[in-house]
Amino acid sequence: xxxxxxxxxxxxxxxxxxxxxxxxxxxxxxxxxxxxxxxxxxxxxxxxxxxxxxxxxxxxxxxxxxxxxxxxxxxxxxxxxxxxxxxxxxxxxxxxxxxxxxxxxxxxxxxxxxxxxxxxxxxxxxxxxxxxxxxxxxxxxxxxxxxxxxxxxxxxxxxxxxxxxxxxxxxxxxxxxxxxxxxxxxxxxxxxxxxxxxxxxxxxxxxxxxxxxxxxxxxxxxxxxxxxxxxxxxxxxxxxxxxxxxxxxxxxxxxxxxxxxxxxxxxxxxxxxxxxxxxxxxxxxxxxxxxxxxxxxxxxxxxxxxxxxxxxxxxxxxxxxxxxxxxxxxxxxxxxxxxxxxxxxxxxxxxxxxxxxxxxxxxxxxxxxxxxxxxxxxxxxxxxxxxxxxxxxxxxxxxxxxxxxxxxxxxxxxxxxxxxx
Amino acid sequence: xxxxxxxxxxxxxxxxxxxxxxxxxxxxxxxxxxxxxxxxxxxxxxxxxxxxxxxxxxxxxxxxxxxxxxxxxxxxxxxxxxxxxxxxxxxxxxxxxxxxxxxxxxxxxxxxxxxxxxxxxxxxxxxxxxxxxxxxxxxxxxxxxxxxxxxxxxxxxxxxxxxxxxxxxxxxxxxxxxxxxxxxxxxxxxxxxxxxxxxxxxxxxxxxxxxxxxxxxxxxxxxxxxxxxxxxxxxxxxxxxxxxxxxxxxxxxxxxxxxxxxxxxxxxxxxxxxxxxxxxxxxxxxxxxxxxxxxxxxxxxxxxxxxxxxxxxxxxxxxxxxxxxxxxxxxxxxxxxxxxxxxxxxxxxxxxxxxxxxxxxxxxxxxxxxxxxxxxxxxxxxxxxxxxxxxxxxxxxxxxxxxxxxxxxxxxxxxxxxxxx
Numbered sequence: 097x098x099x100x101x102x103x104x105x106x107x108x109x110x111x112x113x114x115x116x117x118x119x120x121x122x123x124x125x126x127x128x129x130x131x132x133x134x135x136x137x138x139x140x141x142x143x144x145x146x147x148x149x150x151x152x153x154x155x156x157x158x159x160x161x162x163x164x165x166x167x168x169x170x171x172x173x174x175x176x177x178x179x180x181x182x183x184x185x186x187x188x189x190x191x192x193x194x195x196x197x198x199x200x201x202x203x204x205x206x207x208x209x210x211x212x213x214x215x216x217x218x219x220x221x222x223x224x225x226x227x228x229x230x231x232x233x234x235x236x237x238x239x240x241x242x243x244x245x246x247x248x249x250x251x252x253x254x255x256x257x258x259x260x261x262x263x264x265x266x267x268x269x270x271x272x273x274x275x276x277x278x279x280x281x282x283x284x285x286x287x288x289x290x291x292x293x294x295x296x297x298x299x300x301x302x303x304x305x306x307x308x309x310x311x312x313x314x315x316x317x318x319x320x321x322x323x324x325x326x327x328x329x330x331x332x333x334x335x336x337x338x339x340x341x342x343x344x345x346x347x348x349x350x351x352x353x354x355x356x357x358x359x360x361x362x363x364x365x366x367x368x369x370x371x372x373x374x375x376x377x378x379x380x381x382x383x384x385x386x387x388x389x390x391x392x393x394x395x396x397x398x399x400x401x402x403x404x405x406x407x408x409x410x411x412x413x414x415x416x417x418x419x420x421x422x423x424x425x426x427x428x429x430x431x432x433x434x435x436x437x438x439x440x441x442x443x444x445x446x447x448x449x450x451x452x453x454x455x456x457x458x459x460x461x462x463x464x465x466x467x468x469x470x471x472x473x474x475x476x477x478x479x480x481x482x483x484x485x486x487x488x489x490x491x492x493x494x495x496x497x498x499x500x501x502x503x504x505x506x507x508x509x510x511x512x513x514x515x516x517x
Numbered sequence: 518x519x520x521x522x523x524x525x526x527x528x529x530x531x532x533x534x535x536x537x538x539x540x541x542x543x544x545x546x547x548x549x550x551x552x553x554x555x556x557x558x559x560x561x562x563x564x565x566x567x568x569x570x571x572x573x574x575x576x577x578x579x580x581x582x583x584x585x586x587x588x589x590x591x592x593x594x595x596x597x598x599x600x601x602x603x604x605x606x607x608x609x610x611x612x613x614x615x616x617x618x619x620x621x622x623x624x625x626x627x628x629x630x631x632x633x634x635x636x637x638x639x640x641x642x643x644x645x646x647x648x649x650x651x652x653x654x655x656x657x658x659x660x661x662x663x664x665x666x667x668x669x670x671x672x673x674x675x676x677x678x679x680x681x682x683x684x685x686x687x688x689x690x691x692x693x694x695x696x697x698x699x700x701x702x703x704x705x706x707x708x709x710x711x712x713x714x715x716x717x718x719x720x721x722x723x724x725x726x727x728x729x730x731x732x733x734x735x736x737x738x739x740x741x742x743x744x745x746x747x748x749x750x751x752x753x754x755x756x757x758x759x760x761x762x763x764x765x766x767x768x769x770x771x772x773x774x775x776x777x778x779x780x781x782x783x784x785x786x787x788x789x790x791x792x793x794x795x796x797x798x799x800x801x802x803x804x805x806x807x808x809x810x811x812x813x814x815x816x817x818x819x820x821x822x823x824x825x826x827x828x829x830x831x832x833x834x835x836x837x838x839x840x841x842x843x844x845x846x847x848x849x850x851x852x853x854x855x856x857x858x859x860x861x862x863x864x865x866x867x868x869x870x871x872x873x874x875x876x877x878x879x880x881x882x883x884x885x886x887x888x889x890x891x892x893x894x895x896x897x898x899x900x901x902x903x904x905x906x907x908x909x910x911x912x913x914x915x916x917x918x919x920x921x922x923x924x925x926x927x928x929x930x931x932x933x934x935x936x937x938x
Contacts, residue, residue, distance in 0.1 A: 111542070166708065168708070380808065381801070406865075411821075
């Protein structure tokens with residue numbers, strides 16, 4: 097099966113946004129064993145959209161379209177596909193209800209153009225939009241398979257995962273041996289160091305395949321195999337996972353595609369432990385990441401964003417002498433990180449207290465360079481650990497890598513203390 | 518002039534990397550007044566690459582290729598283009614010296630395949646690579662203009678800026694006027710409602726053009742015009758901006774492409790005002806967004822993530838009776854939002870205190886549905902405003918839309934109070 101991805105939207109051709117949809121869909125299709133031969137981007141223009149569709153139909157079996165299904169006059173994707181297939185469009189009853197409800201619940205007047213978001217092509221399967229309004233479409237026609245998805249990634253991704261993938265498996269991929277994968281997630285190690293540790297394994301085996309890739313301070317290794325049943329696949333995948341685990345015991349934190357914050361929440365939930373946090377330069381990013389995990393309320397009580405020295409003193413009892421004065425270590429110091437972690441742990445009466453203080457930039461002082469960050473972990477009845485980080489990158493990347501690094505250290509602290517005891 | 522961008526590389530089709538080159542080139546071409554009608558991605562495959570080139574030659578005047586000019590056997594871009602134009606390839610003397618020097622300076626033996634990186638098409642202009650080894654190419658042939666650039670962005674970008682742009686201006690764009698744009702940013706209004714308000718304007722004028730699009734809870738409108746000089750362009754753009762401003766005075770928060778958190782930081786900095794925040798269901802997201810803006814420390818002191826009721830009582834003095842008990846309004850209520858905003862404002866001694874408490878889901882109680890959120894703004898010496906939001910979507914989208922909504926209300930509160938006084 098050969099696929100082509102067509103992203104529709106003048107904003108892509110103007111460079112206002114990057115085509116992350118094509119990347120996401122390419123990754124997904126690769127894991128399904130479908131080869132992507134072309135990605136195309138075309139503007140909100142009927143004749144060029146039809147030209148792209150005609151071409152895709154000639155050279156691919158599966159055509160996936162994203163974008164151009166919103167309420168406005170220049171959202172033309174469904175019209176163009178309907179024309180190509182010589183079919184009509186009609187309002188889908190359920191999709192229209194979904195749009196209506198949206199406006200009724202908000203007490204907003206629905207403008208007429210919003211009805212366009214409930215349009216489906218005659219004979220197609222509507223794909224529900226759980227995070228937005230415009231309904232998607234899936235249709236097979238003369239041996240070709242067409243999928244129409246929304247443009248915004250937060251609508252496109254769940255619609256592909258929850259709706260389009262199943263439709264493809266049921267309609268287009270009925271004869272293929274399915275691919276099964278396990279995602280192994282690593283923290284506290286870079287992609288090239290990890291690859292070096294796995295080099296013998298990677299070079300000496302073809303099934304399951306081993307594919308490492310790095311993303312936002314985490315490394316993922318996808319191991320995949322084709323098999324007639326999930327059971328047979330899992331025997332091969334589990335054996336390889338055990339080999340990898342033995343080579344990287346300190347870094348493998350999950351056997352599914354979850355961020356480390358999810359692994360932390362699970363780890364603490366299992367053990368009935370709690371934590372709280374005090375953040376300065378990350379401004380709440382760690383707490384935001386933790387609370388993005390459903391169910392985090394069981395283990396995470398809350399904390400303090402002590403962005404100013406004033407709040408460090410007032411809410412976290414940091415001695416004024418540590419923060420200001422000629423010989424004071426200053427807000428960005430191991431001493432202050434230690435007090436912040438211990439104080440927030442006591443305020444929250446939690447098992448762990450985490451803290452972050454550092455220079456995320458671009459502003460800096462002469463004594464403290466951009467990228468210098470202290471993180472600390474206070475534990476009930478134990479000595480507080482403080483770590484100094486020296487990070488490269490811009491403000492955003494320093495903040496994100498600080499949070500990943502501290503969460504990794506918390507994970508390791510818990511796991512190692514159990515191995516020792 | 519119409520352009521097409523062809524990115525060559527199987528890693529793009531596998532989704533291993535995102536096509537940021539296409540975004541960069543599209544932006545650059547737009548500012549040069551060149552319309553990009555298609556972006557294509559094709560793998561390292563000779564026949565499909567030739568097919569893409571043939572098609573691009575039929576539908577575009579300028580064809581920009583990136584990738585596939587490295588040393589390995591699957592780097593085929595120059596071979597494919599030479600074949601299309603029926604020209605030969607030869608080693609460029611200066612480019613070969615550049616490659617040789619690289620290896621000599623590092624004392625590494627140069628393998629034979631590295632010579633491929635110095636290949637140029639007969640009759641082309643070599644484009645020097647200041648940050649890598651492979652030489653680029655520019656060539657005009659039968660009224661079409663071809664540019665060959667490397668794949669790695671750190672080589673492609675400087676080669677485009679320093680070499681290709683000048684070549685295009687000298688060869689292809691001798692008669693064109695440049696395009697100038699202004700980005701207008703709106704909050705507190707959806708894309709379709711905004712478009713309806715601007716419909717007459719959009720329908721009745723072609724210069725400047727008006728292009729709305731939505732992204733993550735914000736709406737952007739780009740207005741663009743071609744003009745011989747920036748001064749003449751700005752006269753037209755400023756006049757249109759004033760018309761749009763008059764139609765949407767409550768929603769236009771910036772005349773440049775910045776998120777609302779940046780507009781808030783600027784607004785408060787100008788006025789010497791400060792704020793603090795108390796967040797429950799958003800877990801620190803608002804504070805994280807604010808502190809992502811460099812310089813936010815002047816206006817933002819910090820705040821409290823009161824995820825648990827325990828911390829709401831202990832740190833923010835929320836009366837126990839409001840939180841628990843049969844007739845208590847509960848943590849997710851207008852009453853609690855009000856106390857949180859007022860208390861955090863007093864603790865921080867700031868001009869404004871913001872608060873958020875709600876049900877982000879997926880868990881919910883019988884009395885409080887997912888998506889019910891209360892946000893409040895306390896002001897020194899004024900009555901606290903509390904708003905009830907009823908949001909759809911998943912946990913992530915409810916949290917993000919809550920934050921955007923509260924920031925919009927803060928912006929509006931400040932701007933409106935000045936209009937009234």
